[in-house]
Amino acid sequence: MMENERAITCCFTGHRKVPKTCEPIVRVNLARAVGELYQKGYRRFVAGGAVGFDTMAADVVLGYRRHYPDVSLILMLPCADQDAKWTEEEKAVYAKQKREADEVILLADRYYDGCMQKRNQAMVDASSVCIAYLTRPYSGAGQTVRMAEKAGLTVIHTAPSPKT
Numbered sequence: 001m002m003e004n005e006r007a008i009t010c011c012f013t014g015h016r017k018v019p020k021t022c023e024p025i026v027r028v029n030l031a032r033a034v035g036e037l038y039q040k041g042y043r044r045f046v047a048g049g050a051v052g053f054d055t056m057a058a059d060v061v062l063g064y065r066r067h068y069p070d071v072s073l074i075l076m077l078p079c080a081d082q083d084a085k086w087t088e089e090e091k092a093v094y095a096k097q098k099r100e101a102d103e104v105i106l107l108a109d110r111y112y113d114g115c116m117q118k119r120n121q122a123m124v125d126a127s128s129v130c131i132a133y134l135t136r137p138y139s140g141a142g143q144t145v146r147m148a149e150k151a152g153l154t155v156i157h158t159a160p161s162p163k164t
Contacts, residue, residue, distance in 0.1 A: 009044040011123035013144035014053025014133030029158035053133040072102040078119035120144040
């Protein structure tokens with residue numbers, strides 16, 4: 001990826017489970033963040049293809065692309081068999097998103113220990129902003145946010161604020 005592409009690229013990271021009660025506000029926050037980045041010139045959005053927040057993020061980007069054809073969805077996949085243990089419904093959504101993506105980058109043929117972290121680092125390395133759904137800092141999403149912060153990326157959080 002060229003450096004000028006990095007300046008207009010945003011990656012996503014988040015948990016595989018978004019509680020049903022939080023989904024609407026997370027989706028609104030996510031759509032707002034993507035829209036604000038679009039207004040700032042961002043056109044490339046990189047999702048990791050996992051269930052949960054990644055799927056929601058890809059869906060939001062595909063929705064934007066219907067109105068703004070210059071928006072690109074890039075799926076950066078850790079391994080070809082990442083969906084091996086998913087439900088049939090999850091696999092169907094994943095297959096549809098892979099078909100609709102502007103680019104699919106496959107980092108490994110098979111799952112291996114560390115492939116998810118390698119994917120997360122590659123997404124961070126390709127981006128200048130990270131949109132995150134993070135409620136548990138000691139998680140894969142938390143590790144990715146720390147990678148992003150260390151790399152100097154702006155991190156936009158979509159999780160609802162805890163009630164005080």
